[in-house]
Amino acid sequence: MQVAGGNRNAANKPLDSNGKREWSNGLCGCFEACGTCCYALWCPCIVHGKNKQRLAHLSDKNSPDPDGGSCCSGSCWGHCLLSSCGLSFILQCMNRGETRGRYGIEGGGCGDCCASLCCAPCDLVQVSREIELEEKSFGQRY
Template identity: 55%
Template structure:
């Protein structure tokens, strides 16, 4: 297991090939894996999935450790996502979030691709981001309390 100095766990847990300092996503865009709960949450209540992802991301970024409870679903981020979803522009929030996750893990891509992904497949984007965070969280060795 590789721990990166400055906080955080293994940011390339699947040891994917790195080219020019960047790598691909650890899981495909349409890869729910065996986490059906996460997929259902992302499809049925994307604001809750988004809130939890933001909570986990912020905790990893600020504390260098996984969120102790698996992330807060009902939060300001969740409310903002719900409001922007009602206006049809939640993809803009998700585009920013996807870019931040991509940056944390040195994943190849750019803003245009992020926007297209979040606009065309909101739930799949949420699942992919969550899975990326979970890989780092699991690299700490303890049980991750992610609840869906």
């Protein structure tokens, strides 16, 4: 699905009868993006902040964030604060839902919550890789 310069289905996943598709990368495919996976394991707030900012820039400006997302954004600090009491999965769940909505990916809130709660680092990497595919479709290197 080509929209405003970016391809929201860059991996050309087939659409179902409802116009939805699967994620471009599996939840357990996080080790295929080793650097992002390491950040997601040891500094998940940074990956969450970057994902949130990159997605917002694509939504607002219809172009990739030239900075690749800031690691010290409000989303990053919010994630860090909530992780101190074990609740950061809530922000990840919300961002996962926004990502699914933007890319027309099938699923729902329950699945988003389970992925964010049970597989938090893998969730962060999967969302990052989905955003990255659209960013790359602009013909720029990210």
